[in-house]
Amino acid sequence: MPSPLAKRSVETLLSVLLVVLSVLGAAGPSAAAAGSPAGPAPDWERIAACESNGRWHINTGNGYHGGLQIDPATWRAYGGRRYAPRADLATRDEQIAIGERIVRDRGLSAWPNCARTSDSDDSSSRAVEQTPPDDPAPQAAPRTRSLTSPGHTAARTYVVQPGDCLSVIAERTHTPGGTKALYDLNKDTLDQGPDHIYPGQRLRLRP
Secondary structure, eight states: OOOHHHHHHHHHHHHHHHHHHHHHHHHHHHHHHHHSOOOOOOOHHHHHHHHHTTOTTOOOSSSOBTTTTBOHHHHHHTTGGGTOSSGGGSOHHHHHHHHHHHHHHHGGGGSHHHHHHHHHHHHHHHHHHTSOTTOOHHHHHHHHHHHHSTTEEETTEEEOOTTOOHHHHHHHHTOTTHHHHHHHHTTTTTTTOTTOOOTTOEEEOOO
C-alpha cells in the first residue's frame, strides 16, 4: 500500500503536468497565428495610379501630398520627417516605406477606395483575359468605369477626389472650355484660387 507521502507526490506531479499542458495548448493557436502567412503585399504602383495618377511628387494644395496622398500629420506620425518635410518631397521608395508602416499599423484603411480598386483590377484583368477577342465591348467597359465613376454624382457635377487638380478633372470629364472654363464655373467654390481644391468639394461641369 503506497504511503500518503508518495500519493501526495503523484498528485502534485499530475497537477504540474496539467498546468504545463494547458499552457502549451493556449500557446499553440497563438504560435500558429503568428506563423501564418501575411496577406498579399500592397501594389503601391496601382494605389499611386489611383490616388495621384502615379505622380509621386504631386502637391495640388488639397492637403495631401505625394503619390500615395499622405497628409502631413500622418507623414510625421509614421516617421516621414526623417526623409523629408512632406511626402511629395520624398522619393518614391521613401513614400512606400512610410506606406508600409501605415499598413502594418492600420491595414489599407488609409486608402479605402484605391486599395479596393487594386483588388478589383486583378479580378477584372483575369475576366478580360477570358473574354473572346472578337468582342471588344466587355474589355472596354471596366476601364471606362474606373476612369469616370470616381467623384461623379450627376452628369453636370463632380466631387473632388484625393489627388485631383482642375486640369485632370477637366480632361477626365470633357468639360467644355477646359480648365479655365471649369474654374470660371466654380469661382465661388474655389475662392482661394484654382490651385486650392479639396476632396469632397462639388464642382459644376456645365453652365
